[in-house]
Amino acid sequence: MPTPEVLIFGAGAVGAFYGSRLAVAGAPVSAVCRSNYAAVKESGFSITSPQFGSYDWRPTRVFSSAADAVAAGVHWSFIVVTTKALPDVSDDSALLEGLVGPGTAIVLVQNGLGVEEPYRQRFPHAAILSAVTVISAAQPSPGHIAHNRWTRINIGPFLPDLESADDKEEESHAATSQAREFAQLLVSGGVTDASAYSHRKLQQVRWHKIAINASFNPSSVLSNGTSNRAMAEDAEMSEHVRGVMEEVLTTAPKVLGAPFPAEFASAETILNSTRKNVSGSRPSMWADWEAGRPMEVEAILGNPIRLARAKGLEMPRMQTLYALIKMAQANRDQLRKSQSRL
Ligand SMILES: NC(=O)c1ccc[n+]([C@@H]2O[C@H](COP(=O)([O-])OP(=O)(O)OC[C@H]3O[C@@H](n4cnc5c(N)ncnc54)[C@H](OP(=O)(O)O)[C@@H]3O)[C@@H](O)[C@H]2O)c1
Structure with missing residues (x-):
């Protein structure tokens, strides 16, 4: 299997932490930054963690915007959305136009409910993976990530149309295996409590x-x-x-x-x-x-x-x-x- 190219969209506290662990697992991981763009482009991220110690992570490519990433013409296996979920401020799904190709899975690592729906509507053929994390992390200054504690993340396929269908249909859906692949990558990167769940769970x-x-x-x-x-x-x-x-x-x-x-x-x-x-x-x-x-x-x-x-x-x-x-x-x-x- 080719190594999956990962794009972190909104590389703040959560995005940079999990992005760095995916990179440890061996995936090429790129990042779309905003206010921290200049710092990350120049020096990458420096991360402190009680579990993983202090380490630096330079993303494979650093983009100043989603449009900048589109111009790179990469086929992304996983686009990991770690912006704050602010549907009243902006519809961030629109920014992924041009980035989602055949087989791309969009992984939403955001708090809240209903965060998947705009992505499902805009990209009806893409796999949407929903993820919930229990972590405490912050970015006290641009490019510096303080991981304070916890790493737990659960990832599941977002398949509301299959809610009343046979379990076998969900089991054989491409999104289910992509959720497992993503969880496995995180485990390989040291996040031992990453696990794949069903849509319902x-x-x-x-x-x-x-x-x-x-x-x-x-x-x-x-x-x-x-x-x-x-x-x-x-x-x-x-x-x-x-x-x-x-x-x-x-x-x-x-x-x-x-x-x-x-x-x-x-x-x-x-x-x-x-x-x-x-x-x-x-x-x-x-x-x-x-x-x-x-x-x-x-x-x-x-x-x-x-x-x-x-x-x-x-x-x-x-x-x-x-x-x-x-x-x-x-x-x-x-x-x-x-x-x-x-
Ligand atoms: N931090 C935690 O401990 C924690 C724990 C559990 C769950 N969560 C959830 O995880 C999600 C992410 O939280 P976070 O703490 O990582 O937030 P964050 O540190 O503010 O990171 C979000 C990043 O996305 C960037 N961004 C926003 N819109 C963008 C755009 N259009 N283009 C490029 N970059 C963009 C922001 O840039 P700017 O700096 O320019 O705004 C920021 O760097 C939230 O839903 C949060 O509730 C966080």
């Missing part, structure tokens, strides 16, 4: 992660930067966070038509492990809020609410958080705009 993982992200992330912003641990330790905040998580965890099985696997953590287990969190870290939504950047509000709150509503289900706690955080963001942006005019 991957969507269950996405919903389960929403329980965590949709409860802690906006609550941190709306309470002026509370850490996850402090939220889990405070009597009222933990009741609030638990309520949101339980709302998501009881609604998701109804939307997906199947109960969560028994091994998925309950709200109580998540709260208990957050109380043991020594780092006192805050969710990345807080960092985006503070920096004046758009937050992943639609992917993390709006889309789950809409998917539930499409099945006649309301999530009032989620709806409250969504309304408040969305308006807070609009007010912040309005204030910044008027201040910049002064």
Whole structure:
């Protein structure tokens, strides 16, 4: 089999970390950068990790934009999308026009729900792979990636049309073997907890992660930067966070038509492990809020609410958080705009 060419689209914290591990596995890995383009073109990435130590990674090719990558004329086996999921800001699927060839798999490593749909609609013949990662990583300065902890990533084919079909149809689908190939590449690169899941299980993982992200992330912003641990330790905040998580965890099985696997953590287990969190870290939504950047509000709150509503289900706690955080963001942006005019 020829070595798969991999393109990381949006090489920030997550993209550069997993890209560097795919490169360790022996794949030629190229990167589309934006604000970090000059630094990465000049010196590549330097990565620090408690697990892998300090190392440098120079992508095979560094592009300043998707259009720049199109001009290179490479056939990509995997295009790994690791931009923030901001459907209210930009439809990033449009930027992949000209990059997706026969047999290309688009791998979406993004938080939230509904992130696959724009890619499926634009590229109906491409394999869409959906991936959920549990990792803590950041890019404190251009080209410097701090991997803090965890590496777990699950990858599954996105095959909503086969939801009620025979399992054999999913098993024989090209996207299923591409998901396995991608997971295997990561394992070869040292990410030993990378694994391939079925379409259904991957969507269950996405919903389960929403329980965590949709409860802690906006609550941190709306309470002026509370850490996850402090939220889990405070009597009222933990009741609030638990309520949101339980709302998501009881609604998701109804939307997906199947109960969560028994091994998925309950709200109580998540709260208990957050109380043991020594780092006192805050969710990345807080960092985006503070920096004046758009937050992943639609992917993390709006889309789950809409998917539930499409099945006649309301999530009032989620709806409250969504309304408040969305308006807070609009007010912040309005204030910044008027201040910049002064
Ligand atoms: N970081 C974590 O620990 C973590 C953990 C779990 C899940 N996630 C999820 O993983 C996804 C990626 O997060 P992240 O933390 O890696 O974000 P990030 O560090 O902000 O990386 C995103 C990168 O994409 C670039 N980008 C955006 N639009 C682009 C475009 N049109 N062309 C080229 N580059 C573009 C950004 O460039 P600019 O710098 O110019 O904006 C940035 O370098 C998100 O959905 C996040 O929720 C992150």
